[in-house]
Amino acid sequence: MPGLDLRPVLPAALLAVAGLVVLLAQAFTPRGARAPSAALSLFGLAGAAALTWLVGCDPGPAPSLGGAIVLDPFARFFHYLVLGVGALTVLLAGGYLGRAGIERGEFYTLALFSMVGMLGLVSARDLISLFVALEIMSVAAYALVGLLRERAASLEAALKYFVTGAFSSAFFLYGVALLYGVAGSTSLERVAAALGGAERAPLALLGAALLLVGFGFKVASVPFHAWTPDVYEGAPTPVTAFMSAGVKAAAFAALVRVFGDALAALQPRWQPLVAALAVATMVLGNLGALAQSNVKRLLAWSSVAHAGYLLAGLVAAPRLAAEAIAFYLVGYAAVSLGTFGALAALSRADREPLSLDDLAGLSQRRPMLAAALTVFLISLTGVPISAGFVGKFQLFSAAVSAGQVGVAIVGVMMSVVSAYYYLRVVVAMYMREATGGDPWSRLGAGPALAIGVSAAIVLGLGVWPGPLLAAARAAAASFPTLF
């Protein structure tokens, strides 16, 4: 019975088990000793990656759970991305959690559970599974944001994220219901088939719009972005890194799958909407970032802006869009982990380097770290030689190929605006003198490794993007060629 082939869900299942093991290990660790949570999590992640690879080797892994979960090339691409993000997050978090007094199993368990949701999200081919996965990911993320129980900002952020998230879930479900009404099924395949003859388009279009609202909250696109600065600022910094890299990637993967596959027939109808959202997100995200002096908030707004660039790629034909977005998300994940990770690694028990003054003269105290941060900021700006440049080139090239030259022009002009605020950070690090001693924490081995790997990825993709582009292209081949 093909419906009972569970192989495609094995990686996610293993992560869930790993999460439980971490929790149990914590419970059985004597008071005063440290549970090997990080090591266990890394084992789990490595195991899940190995399983993904093994299942992928099978020439035709059957869709699992009645076609609701697949492990096609697109899903595998994002499996590796999510698992990589998880591993780097675990490496980054160690020192920070210890200093913040939350070095317990919860962080790792919640992160692993959240990743279970992400893996489901990127491989779901059914709207209900997709919704369940979205919720698994989000609920764990709400708890992660509020992990710093003693800090009001963290709790406020968690509440805000939870309330807006719950709202967006409701929108999402409404959209699912409408599409079900049109297609008589929640399977993406059936929805696509039903929309082939587009006479019932208005209802389907409304459904698509509501799904877009739901996704818009998760990926922080305008006008559903208002929670982003507060949540990114209030959350523990490793969690911010995890959200900016992982949640955004998984949500975008699902967005691309729904719109590029199930709703592809309606593309001429939703394309202007997505283009308008992209333009608004790029403009407001960058203008918002322009006014920030708090680095974490600045990066939060920049995360909104980058959702805009990614949406700009979505207007293209499904395969082109999927390819460009997949590539961009890898580079962006590395950059997010690197920047937020660096802030987390420098943090002390009582404060973090959040203002530009805090970073003044960093290049003289920590030349390597400052150089890595510069690489990340250059990539965020989209200047060669970095992953960000190749990524933006792909996204805007996709937009131009869809005839949306205006979107591409707004995108590049906003990149210039973004150069202003990213360079302010570089100015602080390189062109201002440090005052007083070096108040920040030494970098542990884990964070140093994670930041180094991220920087290597960003530069490597800038110099030699070929292999990953080929992988992204192979992943995008999971989508139909309609146009």
Added chain:
Amino acid sequence: MNFIHEHLLSLLVLLPAAAAVVVALLPRSAERLHKTLGLGFSLVLFALSWLLVDGFRPTSAMQFVERHELLPAYGISFTLGIDGISLWLVILTTFLTPLALLGSWHGIHERVREFVVFMLLLEAGMLGVFCALDLFVFYVFWEAMLIPMYFLIGIWGHERRIYAALKFFLYTMAGSVLMLVAFLVLYQAAGLETFDLRRLQSQPVAPELQMWLFAAFALAFAIKVPMFPFHTWLPDAHVEAPTAGSVILAGVLLKMGGYGFLRLAIPLFPDAAAAFAPWIGGLAVIGIVYGALVSLVQPDLKKLVAYSSVSHLGFVMLGVAGFTTLSVTGAVYQMLNHGISTGALFFMVGMLYERRHTRLIAEFGGLKSVMPWFSALFLMVCLSSIAVPGFNGFVGEFLILLGSWSFSPSLVALASLGVILAAAYILWMVQRVLYGEVTHAANRGLPDLDLREWTVLLPLVALSLFMGVASPYFTRKIEPSVSDLVRRVQAAQRAGAVRAVELAPHAATLAAEGGR
């Protein structure tokens, strides 16, 4: 040897980047080693680049062409090649970089390692721009170059360095991003599935589209030149940059604008180039006169030299707009001249600044008696800058004015006014700095040139004399490529005009039918 010959251009482009990595990995305290290595590497590059001159055949063909597939699925390949237009610009780059490193031997004493690293990265970027024959690769080098220059100005610059660095970066980036979109549109419109410049040139796109694309390219290049009214970043960047930065900025970076017009914008969009030529020529002449007038009233030596660049590059752009073999050859030659004479001027202003920590003209006077050798060389560089016959500047400006006559006699007449004004502002400055009584006590004991400074200046002065009397040595290699370019573009323009004429009656019929 064969391997070197076959991969000469990629060696030239990649070696400085590799050298930068090597220097970056050295311990921070070994400052002498950083400088020595930087200088050594750049001299090796200079020697290597002479192999280009040696092996260059005076034909119009692209030479030393290399092609490595980079992203075949996207039509992107690492294609490099040079012709007569880029040959000497490559040499100019490899020539000025070691001089700039030597010139800042004492001037830079903080974070020496980073300085050398950025200089080498900058050299890699500049050489990449001049050698790239693939639009994607061109853009990568074009943009990547901004970063080292940004740091050079921002870290080692003068008082308002942060402002100047940011302005430089934002201005240039704002210009070039639209060019990137134009690349993408061109890629789609041409339908050749390639970013290969030579293949794209062989198939001009529709005339209306050409206008838009040319405008986007022209904006990027006009900012880089810089042409009036896009020049406002230049005085800030030049004045605030450290000496080496100013030299490279004026000597090489400003050439990329004119080069971009000749290599990309004009051959890709011949019809649009013809339509825009009067505008470019007009702005060029405004730049010539405006730059000269502003230079006339500058109290600051470095600012004066900076504004004189606006004026000099106006000549280059006039030659480009004139678009005859003569005027374009003159423009290319003038780019080299400007690199040498303005480079030398920035060096000498830097030397004065190192001695007196001021750049105000009023702070000097009577230097001739205090620093006779310095004054002699300074005078020669100034004469070269105002295009006195016998010096290189004369050849360039004369060719431009002569060649542009058929384009627009009135513009040439106005531009000639700039020649006179140049003599006025430079000679007046020379008079106030070198001649007269020593009015400031601080100037009395100034040391004359030392050995290092001689080593920096002598090649520049000698070259400006050599280029003044032996110009055929250089133009013989430039001219075939230029005349081929002019011929190709004019043929395309004629074909475009023929198409327009053929279409016109058709359009009239359509209109008549529509009216009925």
